[in-house]
Amino acid sequence: MKTDPNALKILHAGALRKPIKECIHILWEKYPNLKVELDYAGSRACAKAVAEGKIVDVIALADYQVFNDILIPRFVDTSFVFAADQMVLAFDEFSTDSNKINGQNWMDVLLGNPTIKYARSDHRLDPCGYRTLMLWQLAEQYYARPGLYQSLENGWSNLYPKSLDLAVALMEGKIDYGFEYLSVSKQMNLQYIRFPVEINLSDPRHADYYARAKVIIEGNYPGLETEILGAPIEFAVSIPKNSNQKELAREFIEILTGPRGEEILEANGLIPC
């Protein structure tokens, strides 16, 4: 894609699509002619693109740990935490057995009916993917159901590059259930089941318990695996060192993390923090 050197370039996690767009409209109130180029992907895919030379002015990701793993200190100095979220199980009224499923029986419904299609996002590209694996590990302990993690991992039907794709697949009827962020479920008007706080990765009080969950992400070469421990979900934003529009990028981040941005985040199901 040909890029405009004067445009503000924002690369963001798919889950942030709607709030980021709404914050750009606020920036346009001050700079009505400003060109903005938006690009999005799973957060790990976003970070890898920057590490491989993609030039952007703002990068907003679904996990600050992705900054630490891939971008800090070479491409980014620090990241700023601006929102929190939690994992839920999203579905809609046409999902098979949607009239039966609830917060207690969700695993039995998903595993008990072979016609049900449930999906997660790809843990190599998207934090929602490794957070789903963590949720399953924690659920195995929390519900004292040995083998639950492996059964859920063996049973999914579809794998998507990012959490937003899961929501779209649900709306299109390609899947019945998706392990998703609460914010994305609310933005897409999906129904959802909340998980207990002990496993939904929402609460800093349970940070030590979440850290019992561990996901290994395969590297390009043997020995280059990345180990990620469970932690409360926190979204973070930063300005890459090679940004050409640092002042505008700063103004955008001030909007995102300021009072109007907070209202937008809250309205989109995120918790500004």
Place this chain on the structure above:
Amino acid sequence: MIAGKTENGAGVSVDRMIQPMLLLLILKKPTHGYELIQSFNALHEGEIVEPGTIYRNLRRMEKEGFVLSSWEASESGPARRKYDITEDGIKALREAVLKLEQQKQQIEDFLNEYKDLTARGDIDEN
């Protein structure tokens, strides 16, 4: 909602003790929301307060001028919004304490009255 009023009219809510407790924790040690959630619930074991409620109360108190936030970078982790208490916040905390002392007295008076009635046999405990 029960509120103590500061001189300039703004009040800190003492409902569920959330705002006074947060102001007290921030007065002891200016810190960020993540750590406040951890220490809040350690101090406030009777009732679990959701992270979203704590973040919302912090933002509300900042709008009202009781706390002030600034970004604080950490060596190994991300930068987070760190909260400091303001002079208005200290004043609001003091007024919340007065309000809570009044409530405490009301509760003690009520309990004493009830105990007296029970001791006199005016209330059948069965």
